[in-house]
Structures are given as structure tokens and as C-alpha cells.
Amino acid sequence: MSSTSSFESIFCCCEIEIKFKLIARKMFRVRRLKEISRVVYNVIREVPVSKNPKNVQFPKNSIINIPAPAKVVTFSIIYGLSLFSSSSSNLKYALSQADIFFEENKASEACKILEPFKNEKNDEVLWRLSKALYTLSKDVADDKKKKEMIFQAYDYINQALSLNEKNYAVHKWMSILIDATSAYNGIKAKITQAHVMKQHMMRAVELNPKDATVLYLLGSWCFEVANMPWYQRKIASTVFATPPTSSFEEALEYFLKAESADPCFYSMNFLMLGKTYVKLNNIDKAVHYLKLARDYPQKTSDDKKASEEAESILKKLQ
Numbered sequence: 001m002s003s004t005s006s007f008e009s010i011f012c013c014c015e016i017e018i019k020f021k022l023i024a025r026k027m028f029r030v031r032r033l034k035e036i037s038r039v040v041y042n043v044i045r046e047v048p049v050s051k052n053p054k055n056v057q058f059p060k061n062s063i064i065n066i067p068a069p070a071k072v073v074t075f076s077i078i079y080g081l082s083l084f085s086s087s088s089s090n091l092k093y094a095l096s097q098a099d100i101f102f103e104e105n106k107a108s109e110a111c112k113i114l115e116p117f118k119n120e121k122n123d124e125v126l127w128r129l130s131k132a133l134y135t136l137s138k139d140v141a142d143d144k145k146k147k148e149m150i151f152q153a154y155d156y157i158n159q160a161l162s163l164n165e166k167n168y169a170v171h172k173w174m175s176i177l178i179d180a181t182s183a184y185n186g187i188k189a190k191i192t193q194a195h196v197m198k199q200h201m202m203r204a205v206e207l208n209p210k211d212a213t214v215l216y217l218l219g220s221w222c223f224e225v226a227n228m229p230w231y232q233r234k235i236a237s238t239v240f241a242t243p244p245t246s247s248f249e250e251a252l253e254y255f256l257k258a259e260s261a262d263p264c265f266y267s268m269n270f271l272m273l274g275k276t277y278v279k280l281n282n283i284d285k286a287v288h289y290l291k292l293a294r295d296y297p298q299k300t301s302d303d304k305k306a307s308e309e310a311e312s313i314l315k316k317l318q
Helices: 003-012 019-027 033-044 068-083 088-103 107-117 123-137 143-163 168-182 186-192 194-207 212-226 230-239 248-261 267-279 283-294 301-317
Strands: none
Touching (some): 088 107, 088 123, 107 123, 123 143, 123 168, 143 168, 168 186, 168 212, 186 194, 186 230, 194 212, 248 267, 267 301
């Protein structure tokens, strides 16, 4: 029996998807471990990468029942993935896969696939790591752990900015993380950082005018400034010669632009449209957008928050 047929017979005995048979054949057409790792990565990416094959933990109901010879091969593949994790091809794959994970609301998986590249001094890796950590922090109940994650995310985005000041996503996430970290430093710090936040938002819009999230952030900034309580305005007047100013009309303009750029992209944009129309005393439109926020599919903690707040406001308007 040839080596190819014997190798395929091992996989034929395994309780795994038929994909592995096709991969087994492909593996014999490539010679280097680096190439092999790319062939199988799509199938075994759910297995945590470890530089020590003995430490590999297979997901339940995955390939745990593979016969011993096939396990040896699989361990070797995973080990190869670790050895070549810093290659440009794997980096490109990790970035594209991370974006898919973000779209699927799987920030934890995005973080795992990006982490091996965190020391590569790559702004595309760093801003995505920052996004992943910040997103994960929203669901963390422990305040100390939450703070650690937010400040680690801020550190990543700072590194990204030092590497590339012309990346719109870096400026977008810098504005988000400035807001998140300043919340731990009191009202004065938050007000002090208001101008810096807006500068990063405006730079992000300049670099990418069609990004709905940045337009939403600008709308939120305008809403917060327009809705600032008197005591915060007093603090702002002591910090700045010219305190930040805005209006609900300006906030509305940005929220509508965000919706136009990417319809139904974010439950919180619907909520903020509703709240802004309430401030402008346009109750009919406020109710329309608040209902959209309330009924938005709840896939994230933000969706749940938007739905609950929208429901609360709607009850008050009735």
C-alpha cells in the first residue's frame, strides 16, 4: 500500500468531517510544513494554538476520537501553525478572520486569533485587539477586571497610533478608548479629554467619510455636550478658555448621516435618534426610532441596553 493511501485510510477511520479527506490529499501535494498549516487552518482554527503540542486542548465533539497516528499528525500541524504564526500570509489570514469574527459578534475568538501577532508592531493588528478587548469588557461584571481590559485596549490603540497616524480605524478607536478610560478619572478628566476625542473623530471622518460608526460617535459627542448639566459646564469653563459647544440639531445631523451610510447598522443609533427627536420635541419621529431600537434583534449587550432604554422612554411618552 502506498504512503498516500495509508495516510488517507487513517482519516477514513476518523469520526470527523469529510473535509479532512480532501485536506489529506492536498497535504501530499505540498512539501513544507508552512504550506500544510495553511491548508488545514480553515478546519482546525477552533483548536487553541500552543507551542507545546502536549498542551493542545481539543473542543468537545471535535477530533478527540481520532486514532493515535492521526493525532500525531494533527499535533504536528498545530505545532507548525505556532512556528509560522508570524508569517505575512498567516497575519493576513488572522486579520480577515478577525473581521469575520467581529461581524459574528465573536470578540473573544477575534482576540485569540490576533494575540499571537500583538508584538508585530502592526497597526491593523493593534486596533483590532483594542476593539476586541473593549468589546469584551462590556460584558465583564468585575470592575477591576473591566478596568484592566479597557486600559490594555487603550495601550494597544496608543501603540497603533504611534505606528500609523493615517489609519482612520486607529483614530476611531482612539476616540472610543479615550472616552472609556477618562470615565475612570472623574468628570474633570472626561471634560478635559472632550476636545481630544473630537479631534480623533474628525480625523477619522476625514480619512473615511462613509464610516457609520464614526458618524454615530460624533453624534453622541454632540448630544452629550448639548445635554451637559450646568455643573459640568462650569467645570468646562474653568478648564477651557473656549469650552466645547454643540446642539441637538448638530447631533441629529450626524445620527442621520450614520443611518444613511449604513442603514440599521446599530441599535444605539436608533436609540440616540429617538432621544434627540425627544429633545427637539418631535415626538412622532422620536417614537418611530425608539420602536426600532426596542425591537432591534438583541445580539449584543448594547442591543439589550438600547432596547430597555427605548422601552422606558416610550412608556414615559405615552
